[in-house]
Amino acid sequence: MTNALTKMLAERDWILADGATGTNLFNMGLMSGDAPELWNEQYPEKIKALYQSAVDAGSDLFLTNSFGGNASRLKLHNAQKRAHELSRMAAEIGRDVADSSGRTVIVAGSVGPTGDIMQPVGTLSHSDAVEIFHEQAEGLKAGGADVLWLETISAPEEYLAAAEAFKLADMLWVGTMSFDTAGRTMMGMTSAAMVEMVDKIDNSPLAFGANCGTGASDLLRTILGFSAQGSSTPIIAKGNAGIPKYVDGHIHYDGTPELMGQYACLARDCGAKIIGGCCGTMPEHLRAMRAALEGSSKSGSPSLEAIVAALGPFSSTGDGTEDNAPTARVTRRRRRIA
Numbered sequence: 001m002t003n004a005l006t007k008m009l010a011e012r013d014w015i016l017a018d019g020a021t022g023t024n025l026f027n028m029g030l031m032s033g034d035a036p037e038l039w040n041e042q043y044p045e046k047i048k049a050l051y052q053s054a055v056d057a058g059s060d061l062f063l064t065n066s067f068g069g070n071a072s073r074l075k076l077h078n079a080q081k082r083a084h085e086l087s088r089m090a091a092e093i094g095r096d097v098a099d100s101s102g103r104t105v106i107v108a109g110s111v112g113p114t115g116d117i118m119q120p121v122g123t124l125s126h127s128d129a130v131e132i133f134h135e136q137a138e139g140l141k142a143g144g145a146d147v148l149w150l151e152t153i154s155a156p157e158e159y160l161a162a163a164e165a166f167k168l169a170d171m172l173w174v175g176t177m178s179f180d181t182a183g184r185t186m187m188g189m190t191s192a193a194m195v196e197m198v199d200k201i202d203n204s205p206l207a208f209g210a211n212c213g214t215g216a217s218d219l220l221r222t223i224l225g226f227s228a229q230g231s232s233t234p235i236i237a238k239g240n241a242g243i244p245k246y247v248d249g250h251i252h253y254d255g256t257p258e259l260m261g262q263y264a265c266l267a268r269d270c271g272a273k274i275i276g277g278c279c280g281t282m283p284e285h286l287r288a289m290r291a292a293l294e295g296s297s298k299s300g301s302p303s304l305e306a307i308v309a310a311l312g313p314f315s316s317t318g319d320g321t322e323d324n325a326p327t328a329r330v331t332r333r334r335r336r337i338a
Helices: 004-011 022-027 036-042 044-056 071-077 080-099 126-143 156-169 191-200 216-227 257-270 283-294 304-311
Strands: 061-063 106-111 147-153 173-177 208-212 235-239 244-247 250-253 272-277
Touching: 004 106, 022 036, 022 044, 036 044, 036 080, 044 061, 044 080, 044 283, 061 080, 071 080, 071 126, 080 106, 080 126, 106 126, 126 156, 147 156, 147 208, 156 173, 156 191, 173 235, 191 208, 191 216, 208 216, 216 235, 216 257, 216 304, 235 257, 257 272, 257 283, 257 304, 272 283
Parallel strands: 061 106, 106 147, 147 173, 173 208, 208 235, 235 272
Antiparallel strands: 244 250
């Protein structure tokens, strides 16, 4: 186990993470419905190119191609017995890229949700979830990941199961949730409730935050919600590159590099220390984000009006903490690879 991210967090005012996995892989030929994790074996040169593009664009940290690499997800492709192996491959490719970069680059082992609903609402038990996450964590550890990166989680029970699994694997970790339901996660968690949960976890993450969701404006409102709680744990912001639009049979995100540069600086000003992009974020966006961060200094926390003026309107009127905020939606979690 390395402490590369711990050291970087202590030395840096901000850290630039990577962008999208799925968007880039679709551009390389991945078809809808395919398992990206199988490409770690079938097309390792393309996965290497994915990682390298983030490093070349200035990312200090990139996520491995293992978001859906747990047994529950891989079962959809009859590859559930390959969770450890495919995750190891994802990290090994990343380790080679990072070690050849000539600078410190963090390999973050991506761990996505199981796709199942946990008990008592669903059928997935805590012990089974821990086992699923532990298997994948061990694979990423064997491949040389510096840190585990839990992402796009909606249920606190799943977040806590992953924390327990990562302790079994003796790996440092960070974890983000997706606040995609009018300021809450799909299972109804608010930004304030997440901070409370993170501060109480025995095996606490090195950093926590939000990823994906809807637009960048909404994500920054959530980041402000985190900052307002006063936690000393570093915050992660990994927002989508604008809003998805269906054009000529394909999903496109309308965020320009200039907009993502503004987003990066606003994310820093909102309190985020690790800043990256999620769906739709390409190398050109990352270059603009790096240039914007390097070319400006941190200022005071922006108002909601300033965020809207720079990035566009929020998708909901509130941040999920209102009395009439939406309740949990019980559905099978969709696979996010964009």
